[in-house]
Amino acid sequence: MANFNLDNQSPDRITAVVSPRSIGNLSLFLANQDEIENEPGNFISDKQDIRSAKRELTKLGFTIESESEATISISGDKSLFESLSSKKLRKQKSTFSPDIESEFYDSAEKDNLIAIPDSLSGLIEGIAITQPPEYFASPSPLPPLAPIDNNAYRYLHVPDEIALVLRATRTHRTGAPGKSIKVAMPDTGFYRHPFYNHHGYRTQKALLAAGAVNAASNNVGHGTGEAANIFAVAPDITLIPIKMGDPVDSIKKARTSGAKVISNSWGYDIDKGTATWSGLHPYLKALALEILLVVNAGIVVCFSAGNGHYAFPASMPAVIAVGGVHVNYPDLIFEASSYASSFVSKIFPARKVPDVCGLTGKRVNINGGKAPSIMLSVQPGCSLDSIDPSTGSANDGWGIFSGTSAACSQIAGICALMLEKDPSLTPAQIKVNLIKSARDVKAGQSAMGDSAMVGHDSATGAGLADAKWAYLISMGGVAAKFFSATGEEKIQMLTSNEAPKLEPEFVEDLIETLRSV
Secondary structure (H helix, E strand, O other): OOOOOOOOOOOOEEEEEEEEOEOOOOOOOOOOHHHHHHOHHHHOEOHHHHHHHHHHHHHHOOEEEEEOOOOEEEEEEHHHHHHOOOOOOEEEEEEEEOOEEEEEEEOOOOOOEEOOOHHHEOOEEEEEEOOOOEEOOOOOOOOOOOOOOOOOOOOEEOOHHHHHHOOHHHHHHOOOOOOOOEEEEEEOOOOOOHHHHHOOOEEOOOEEOOOOOOOOOOOOOHHHHHHHHHHHHOOOOEEEEEEOOOHHHHHHHHHOOOOOEEEEOEEEEOOOOOOOOOOOOHHHHHHHHHHHHHHHOOOEEEEEOOOOOOEEOOOOOOOEEEEEEEEEOOOOEEEEOOOOOOEEOOOOOOOEEOOEEEEOOOOEEOOOEEOOOEEEEOOOOOHHHHOOOOOOOOOOOEEEEOOHHHHHHHHHHHHHHHHHHOOOOOHHHHHHHHHHHOEOOOOEEOOOOOEOOOOOEOOOEOOEOOHHHHHHHOOOHHHHHHHOOOHHHHHHHHHOOOOOOOOHHHHHHHHHHHHOO
16 A cells, blocks of 8 residues: 555655645635535646646655646655654554554644645645555455365356356347456556466556555455456456555546546445544545546446445445345345445435445355455465465465455446447446346345345345346437336337347347346
């Protein structure tokens, strides 16, 4: 991560976000929720102010990592940040994943901001140090390794079983594998596992966000594993891995990468209790603004809802919040995952999480609570390579894990399929189509104890995403009436030639899809 040591980076190297003077004459770090959500354009900055701020920051010794029209991401040594403040930075601990704890620094000032030096007075509104997120996979291992638990349920394999259960296989057969769509994935990095070469998947070299090092290495394994979930659903996309570092800088790099979809299997466990927008750390307000600018640019943003976490930014109304559904074998009965989050936001009143779900294991006790549902490729010897239950040796390059990290990646793949069919779809339309096409889940409880039931519910939102119908409903135009009809109505329209003109094989597949609902 940015200012904590996950991959041989100096822990005294710190990243931060700077808010230049906003054209709306209201500080980003002081703005309320409605002001940022409804008028994000008020918080962009004059280009000359940005240039002047960058020049002064460079003179002070900071490294400019990236910029947008609203923020500047910087890095520098701990001593440099402390030279601006009357107090020393305070060392804090963050839970990177359930079994990995990391240290980071933050301002000791009451408002969590670094003091503005005289040379930047009037040019910037504040400097906020990076806040590290959590990654929402099931936990990394508790050694020694345990044998596969006799009470554990069946594991899914990528790509075939994920594609089959989410009905993406049917979409692939109609010539829709996500071709020409780029998907960015800010995560722990990406190791070029033979799995990806063997399947001929397209991956670009990982981009390094501020504070990240070693682009080809992924010693945690999270990003390498979750990428397989995207390809299982949309095998012909081009993946743009981004190794985090600084989350704000990661989002900015994703925005300028050419991606149409951004998959985020991470977040902050903060949207609970007495949480409010005004109480958000200044850094997280900057993160929220950058995400809104991404969505306003027409890019679809997916976030994990969390594994019992109250996840932000998943709770932002502009993003697609992804929860979890577990599939029971051999009858393929779905239930809400007891490992996945469901909650009503405290930061964004009336916002319910999740919107829709992907495939996530349910909670089992194997040396601690886990959801070991999917066999995923990882870097040999990384943390997730030796996760319980064992897949064999501790460096065989495979791990069994899931969580809403996996679910989020799957939904990002479905979004790519929809955009392949209709590139003009907006993020809001993509979300509506996902919700309309989801399969209802009527059993089980979420990690928060919310029960799934007939129709839209708190535990699973609209239910389990259905790649085939999400793709079909995105056809629009003359097919709109057909794809908004009930299952029985669709069959009647197809058999009576009232549906749009389609190839015979396509019609046959539609009928089989409907009958399998």
